[in-house]
Amino acid sequence: MKSLKVQDLINRFSLEVLVAGDTARTISKPKAHRPGLEFAGYFDFFSHDHVQVLGRKEITYLHKLTEEERNDRIGNVVKYRPPCFVVTRSQEGLKYLTKYCEEENIPLLRTPMPTYKFMEMADIYMTTGLAPEMAIHGVCVNVSGIGVLLRGKSGVGKSETAHTLIRRGHRLVADDMVVLKKISPETILGTHNEVNREFLALRSIGLINVSRLYGRRAFQEETRIVLDIELTQWQEYALNNELELEPKFTEYLDVRVPHIEIQLQPGRDVAGLVEAAANNWYLRMQGYSAADEFMKRLEKQ
Structure with missing residues (x-):
């Protein structure tokens, strides 16, 4: 079965590395996923083995939570150990996300691209590569x-x-x-x-x-x-x-x-x-x- 590495994604889109983690981790699914429902506590159909993309909507939602709620919601998602997280639009204030990614050795990456553009390009790249x-x-x-x-x-x-x-x-x-x-x-x-x-x-x-x-x-x-x-x-x-x-x-x-x-x-x-x-x-x-x-x-x- 074919696969890509997180490092391949970093190289292809010149992604900024916030948490290096294990960039040799395997990407085996071609479509990126935005964990919206999962941050709200619904995990029945969580595509945890896909690249996770956090856009303005997800980050804004996390910023509005209390520290306790935020730690709980992020912890529940990170424990599934997805290949990596990609934050779009160069968003900041990610200390709470950095903490959990470092603990689980999961790459946390960032791009200035809008969410829709990055997901479109990444999906094409991963679909073709896999x-x-x-x-x-x-x-x-x-x-x-x-x-x-x-x-x-x-x-x-x-x-x-x-x-x-x-x-x-x-x-x-x-x-x-x-x-x-x-x-x-x-x-x-x-x-x-x-x-x-x-x-x-x-x-x-x-x-x-x-x-x-x-x-x-x-x-x-x-x-x-x-x-x-x-x-x-x-x-x-x-x-x-x-x-x-x-x-x-x-x-x-x-x-x-x-x-x-x-x-x-x-x-x-x-x-x-x-x-x-x-x-x-x-x-x-x-x-x-x-x-x-x-x-x-x-x-x-």
Whole structure:
């Protein structure tokens, strides 16, 4: 099972350390939690193994309590030993919280960010960092905002197709080795493995850095994978001009991704076909089918 450390959170968001505690503590849940009901004494559904975020509302409430009440409420929450506490908006007057965190060796951290902004960014970071993942051989590109996975045998032309797409204004995500992350039951993200970030390997040319060669817009850190395209060698009579192809799918981490096959032949605009496939997928998601419209026109005649 994947996990993050509290130190990873500190490094990612440059958090101020008020109580160091054990920053090697494990974060195993992807969503941060605001302990509001818990400070009021209700613990039936306390997400104690999540990062605990204390915003203005929580800190203001604690400030208004008597010292005895405050010690009691904080003590009841801290004894569950959550991974860490993060105080937002650089709030002060936290001596009572510092005391209990020091006793339990729990990191107490602080950020100037508003609560909603920190929680949004932290949730994305933790969800991605804790997501189940796998690596596959292929190329990942973002075509007009649509994540496309290009697969095929070595030397079939995946990287060359990606290069043509980049020159047409689309973006590279990863070449050769693509890391897939499952961030929800229906969502797969494609990203690089850090080593191959921004690099594209072209036969006869060598390794190029797409950001240096074509500008920052030529590269994207990650994208949601919505199309799986397999590039294959041309087979005579294997393709027909059907009005609408029967849907096919490929499964990655138990998530089904629409799959199509594009056969290669000298002179065939493969990059253009990838663009057409991506844009056609988008139209289908909007409820439009070219085949349905064509048949309606035939019926009118």
